[in-house]
Amino acid sequence: MKAAIIGGGVIGGGWAARFLLNGWDVAVFDPDPESERKINEVLLNARRALPGLYETALPIEGKLTYHSDLAEAVADANWVQESVPERLDLKHKVFAELMEHAPDDAIIGSSTSGFKPSELNEKGARAIVAHPFNPVYLLPLIELVGDADTCTRAADILSGIGMYPLKVRKEIDAHIADRFLEAVWREALWLVKDGIATTEEIDEAIRMGFGLRWAQMGLFETYRVAGGEAGMKHFMAQFGPCLSWPWTKLMDVPEFTDELVDLIAGQSDAQSGHLSIRELERLRDDNLVSMLRALKARGDGSGAGRVIRDHEGGLWPAMSDETPMRTVARDVPIDWTDYNGHMNEGRYGQVFSDAADRIMIHVGADPEYIASGLSYFTAETNIKYIDECHAGEAVYVDTTVTLGEGKKLRLWHEMKRTSDDGLLATCDQFLLHVDLNSRKSCPPRADVEAKVEALAALHAKGDA
Template identity: 55%
Template sequence: MSRAAIIGGGVIGGGWAARFLLNGWDVALFDPDPEAARKVGAVLDRARASLPALYDRPLPPEGALRVCDTLEDAVQGADWVQESVSERRELKHKVYDQIAALLPEGGFIASSTSGFKASDLAATGAPVVVVHPFNPVYLLPLVEVTGAPELRAKALPVVQSLGMYPLEMQTEIDAFIGNRFQEAIWREALWMIRDGIATTAQIDDAMRMGFGLRLAQMGLFETYRLAGGEAGMASYMEQFGPSLHWPWSKLTDVPELDTALVEAISDQSDAQSGHLSIAELEQLRDDNLVAILRGLRRTESGAGGVIVAHEAQLAAGGEIDGLPITSCRAVPVTWTDYNGHMNEAAYLELGTWATDGLMKLVGADETYVASGKSFFTVDTRIRYLDEVHRGALLTVTTQVLEGTGKKMKLFHRVLTEDGSLAATIETLMLHTDLTTRRACPPEPQVAQALEDLAARHAGRPAEGAGGAVGQRN
């Protein structure tokens, strides 16, 4: 079991702890704040309710969290040290001196700094590489990695194993890439409020209702490429390049944060979202991010591609009571309704992916479908036996009731973490030629694999199979 030492248990340190823990690492955390354990626990609870919901496979078993009384206790024997203390260079140097004395040969410190260059952080001689995340660390995949090449090379595979996207920077700059963009937008927003042009709510609406949605899935340059039409980027630059010389923005000027401006921003922010607590806003943010990221994973665009690539490395399959596990996943918020539990359509989707898992098991996978053959659903019956809430880990086992000729009849059992039965899904499928769209026998290897499973599962009880709608035994 790998172990990470997290030094600093604030918002970022807590997020790192959650990211490591939910990816199977043990975590030793040190923060002199007496409230550190409670604060990290709250972050971990939010992460448990959101990160597993991004995946269609289960994450590794959660690691163990240990809150340490001393920095030495946390660092000793750690495979990875993540520093997330306050953004004060002298404090970081003091902490690095303590950590460096405890590092094994070849060990290094990963810093969460939001702006300092690695060479500045390493000025006292400690081996430091910048691994700068974005909040919430347990959901957003981007980490900017900068520093000595040999340390970057060590950091990259670890970050990727956590399901994150390391943006490696060969050239050191203050504030890196992401924060430079955020600062430019922040500065312009301050001027708009200072000059009475816009309110905090109007500025946020301009982002979330417009260009922010585009940036989430394509970024800046691909978006502008589309704006150029069929002629592409060159056309865009020709049309809109001259406007860069127009005095639209004040990106190089900084407004004075005097009392009047601070009060204006504070009052407007209170009016905009003061009716919600910070905890409520954090949950809203996480729920929205899960929905957006699950949407992006369908096309593997942007962060969605990172999730799909990480998921491919997660363990899948296995058996329960002699039946194959065809799906295992946490319930995302997008599967829940206004009653707070999993809705009817989500059970059908879960059954669909379990059927897909069984198809792959018998050889009717993506390659088989691409060759022109597949199974089409003819009939489905779902029994809802227990309430299921967001974040619940559901495991589906599949019994082949019939697997001869053109027919494939399956019985899915949806199990909760304690093994109880939450639902059953019975589905009948016909093997189909995708060219003629007519039923036909499966290819011999698929037919044989299906018959073998049907024979193995024959004689097993399948309570609820074959019943009428509303029938309960």
């Protein structure tokens, strides 16, 4: 599969990273002589951050190419994403060229945050709005507006690269999300202009409070919970009158004067000027990875965490019975490091636990089996820590079944660094099969026991 990215700025670079790291070939067209440098810098951040969302390796990275000719860039493309500046005349010019050179069956998406499809296509183009959010390679939301059939095709493709397609029912300026953002932005301008709050205080109000609530529940579900046992109706009855109170100046926008711009810029410099843009991006990425991983870990996944969990389900590689069995292949996430700057020893145990879980699933002791009241419990582990491991490093685990006999299952794990196959740690793990109701050991189900014994015999033969 190939994606052509037209415009290599912040959004175009994010699109390139999202497609590329999900195994697509990516061709970039941008006349800016600095575009290659800028996109490569975005890719460095994306390669560092995106794999940390998942407990298994992403697909093999696609091929990235840069082109000075638009026709060459879009040749054989399955997806063409326009991300040029928000000028309708410029977009019309780009779409005219795309209509001439893009494949007829390619989806043409526009990253526009404000223009409607009817405006984009008023000179004969066939684009849909595919509006992402920065950083495109981490945030899953993508607003789709336009031809229904094309949006359905687009949604299938975007789901396959870990995004959450939101089909907008009707054309409207700025779609859905940016209308909320614009409303909050306007109110924030008034709060600063009137001396009520500084830029930092407003940001603290969002990130320390409702921003976290919105991240996992959204607006209406948050308010439904606020209604207590009586639910949304009670909330509406209690807070509905506030709509007529002078709590907002949203209908009265402050004049965008040089003085207001200077005030906002000065406060922002005081708040964050000590950090470079790349440092701010990394801070943002680290926080997002940790938050999204936390959301993914909650039950069936909350909010955006559910999208990551669903995407991850299709990334696990098939396992062979042959020894050794590749049970883990992943990048070490940012939040696994400790104060020494390397992976905490407890996370080695997590990696080996994940490897054992893969063996359990392979032999039939899967979630359905566990729900029936049976499982394997680890009774003993002996971990040897051989080398340091750092955030962002790709690692894998090879596992051998050294004992499979009745209630007993013994595994030998070797954790290695992908770049040089260097041995990082080993683990000798002994598990007992248990009845989850009595909490006592018991024989496995016959088919599980047979599979475990067969693996042990095969692996013993392979080690002979």
